[in-house]
Amino acid sequence: MKPVIALRDVTVRYPSGVFGCREVSLDVYPGEVLGIVGESGSGKSTVLACANLDIAPTLGSVEVMGVDVTGVGGAERRALRAKSLGIVYQTPQQGLDLDVTAGGNVAERMFGAGHRSYQHVRARALSLHEAMELPLERFDVVVKAFSGGMRQRVQLAKALVTSPPALLLDEPTSGLDVSVQAKTLDLIRRIQREHGLATVIVSHDLAVIRMLADRLIVMKGGRIVERGLTDQILGDPQDPYSQLLVSSQLA
Amino acid sequence: MSAFAEILNERKPSGYAWAYLDEDSKREVRRALLKAVCIPGYQVPFASREMPVARGWGSGGLQVTLSIVEPNDTLKVIDQGSDESMNASALRDLIARTTGVKTTTDAREATLIQTRHRIPEDDLAEGQIVVFQVPIADPLRVVDPRTSVTRRLHAERDYSPVWLYLYEDVATLAAPSFTHSYPVEVEGGYVMAPTPIPRHDIPRLNDAPFLALYGAGREATVYALPPYTFVKPLEFDDRPFEIEAFPMPCALCGAAESYLQAQEDSDPVRYVCSDVAYCRRRRESA
Numbered sequence: 001m002k003p004v005i006a007l008r009d010v011t012v013r014y015p016s017g018v019f020g021c022r023e024v025s026l027d028v029y030p031g032e033v034l035g036i037v038g039e040s041g042s043g044k045s046t047v048l049a050c051a052n053l054d055i056a057p058t059l060g061s062v063e064v065m066g067v068d069v070t071g072v073g074g075a076e077r078r079a080l081r082a083k084s085l086g087i088v089y090q091t092p093q094q095g096l097d098l099d100v101t102a103g104g105n106v107a108e109r110m111f112g113a114g115h116r117s118y119q120h121v122r123a124r125a126l127s128l129h130e131a132m133e134l135p136l137e138r139f140d141v142v143v144k145a146f147s148g149g150m151r152q153r154v155q156l157a158k159a160l161v162t163s164p165p166a167l168l169l170d171e172p173t174s175g176l177d178v179s180v181q182a183k184t185l186d187l188i189r190r191i192q193r194e195h196g197l198a199t200v201i202v203s204h205d206l207a208v209i210r211m212l213a214d215r216l217i218v219m220k221g222g223r224i225v226e227r228g229l230t231d232q233i234l235g236d237p238q239d240p241y242s243q244l245l246v247s248s249q250l251a
Numbered sequence: 252m253s254a255f256a257e258i259l260n261e262r263k264p265s266g267y268a269w270a271y272l273d274e275d276s277k278r279e280v281r282r283a284l285l286k287a288v289c290i291p292g293y294q295v296p297f298a299s300r301e302m303p304v305a306r307g308w309g310s311g312g313l314q315v316t317l318s319i320v321e322p323n324d325t326l327k328v329i330d331q332g333s334d335e336s337m338n339a340s341a342l343r344d345l346i347a348r349t350t351g352v353k354t355t356t357d358a359r360e361a362t363l364i365q366t367r368h369r370i371p372e373d374d375l376a377e378g379q380i381v382v383f384q385v386p387i388a389d390p391l392r393v394v395d396p397r398t399s400v401t402r403r404l405h406a407e408r409d410y411s412p413v414w415l416y417l418y419e420d421v422a423t424l425a426a427p428s429f430t431h432s433y434p435v436e437v438e439g440g441y442v443m444a445p446t447p448i449p450r451h452d453i454p455r456l457n458d459a460p461f462l463a464l465y466g467a468g469r470e471a472t473v474y475a476l477p478p479y480t481f482v483k484p485l486e487f488d489d490r491p492f493e494i495e496a497f498p499m500p501c502a503l504c505g506a507a508e509s510y511l512q513a514q515e516d517s518d519p520v521r522y523v524c525s526d527v528a529y530c531r532r533r534r535e536s537a
Contacts, residue, residue: 075407111414118487
């Protein structure tokens with residue numbers, strides 16, 4: 001089986017000279033959830049941005065569905081994202097136009113993928129809207145009027161509307177209160193299992209990681225310091241930084 | 252001295268260059284126009300000059316017209332279908348006085364037509380040139396105010412924001428809200444602003460025998476449609492583009508196929524042709 005997303009020895013050096021990450025390699029296979037944890041500035045988001053093809057690695061390569069796509073841009077990248085990658089950002093305004101209706105936000109991704117039938121686009125967007133347990137009467141309402149939890153669901157609907165094999169989650173529930181967070185995580189887990197999505201979740205919240213991730217990568221200073229099964233790392237961390245991270249969690 | 256140069260010299264009004272602009276300026280505009288004709292719908296920047304009309308009052312169309320006008324041209328200038336409006340009269344007067352070209356109101360005998368917001372109702376022919384005055388050159392301006400963004404979208408032919416705009420209109424208003432300036436896809440893939448012509452005129456751009464040149468003075472941009480270019484309004488497969496429908500024919504000439512304007516001050520409201528010269532000729536020949 002081929003990994004859906006693979007990073008090979010990816011190093012990102014920003015124009016400022018700062019290294020975003022160094023020699024990061026990872027594979028994500030269909031149906032599994034890979035967690036990335038680490039403190040702020042550890043390189044988690046850089047790695048996710050590489051996986052989403054937002055940043056081209058300075059060194060190393062990125063593969064999607066077994067094809068080397070290092071450095072693609074423009075129309076090719078757009079088509080690849082529509083076909084293969086869905087992403088949910090921490091803040092809804094990164095992934096959505098808040099002045100556009102929920103249906104429109106989801107529909108835009110379909111237009112990007114080349115769909116030109118109004119009825120088909122609308123029906124498909126509506127089915128995703130329902131699957132994300134969003135209220136039907138809010139389908140034609142601008143996202144600005146939505147609560148935080150609902151906005152994240154719209155992002156999920158948008159990410160999944162083109163049925164990509166991979167889902168990228170960048171702190172998807174960090175801005176939500178605890179009960180909404182739990183519901184959203186339940187939804188993500190259900191969707192992920194149903195569709196067998198290769199999923200990468202970046203979070204600083206170990207509770208979120210414990211609930212979702214099968215495998216875990218711990219990052220510090222742009223490097224991977226430990227990797228393994230989630231239970232193993234959280235239960236018996238080997239690297240000093242991982243030990244600190246796990247022990248820092250409030251009970 | 253060539254015959255052409257002699258005519259230029261002879262007709263030169265005192266104190267002004269022939270056709271108002273100096274030859275180097277005209278050449279620069281023509282170079283931009285040549286590029287525009289080569290890449291249909293692509294917005295070509297040019298060094299828009301200060302003109303004796305304010306920007307936004309046809310300065311772009313005027314520069315295009317003055318750059319391509321020849322001594323043997325026959326000129327027609329219209330504003331919303333009327334040859335007699337203040338703006339059309341002033342522009343025509345300027346062009347005619349600085350060039351000495353013949354003017355006409357009959358679209359069929361004009362070789363060069365400068366227009367604001369209409370295409371004449373008469374079927375135009377090969378060899379005719381229509382110069383459009385352009386208020387907003389970029390069809391993506393409605394979806395993003397940043398030129399840095401719209402340039403990238405054009406370069407990648409990423410028009411999903413316009414499709415989203417259409418989707419939102421259909422979803423919330425039941426139909427696209429573009430009453431004029433309906434975005435069109437042009438041969439080669441660019442989406443282009445056809446200028447605020449009514450939807451009635453949009454299908455007439457497709458495969459048209461005339462050369463269409465677009466000048467935006469304020470935005471310092473020209474673009475073009477060479478003759479016989481494929482032009483298609485953006486429409487969903489299952490929501491066909493529709494032109495305006497009117498409840499009754501023209502009250503003056505009886506035309507049922509032309510673009511009409513409502514006369515709101517008449518009681519009951521009546522509709523008359525927006526193309527005044529066309530309407531008058533139909534009445535006179537009836």
